[in-house]
Amino acid sequence: MYPATARLPRLVGRGRALEALLVADDPDCPRAELYGYVERATADAALDDEVDAIASRLARFVARPTSPRSRDGPRPQWFTAC
Secondary structure, rough: OOOOHHHHHHHHHHHHHHHHHHHHHOOOOHHHHOOOOOOOOOOOOHHHHHHHHHHHHHHHOOOOOOOOOHHHHHOOOOOOOO
């Protein structure tokens, strides 16, 4: 397993990795999103709505059995077909 500092140059480039490691400044939100440190930046006022939207999408996810044996047996209570 590699430490994060070994992977960082591959993820963001050598220059950005050196800047992050040597300067040790926390980037502002737009820069962190640009560099790929975060998936998305959300304003404080919109954070609750963003979390609720993601939670709703995750709640709609339906886990489907993958093995033939589990398809033949009884389905768990949490299983719902689309």
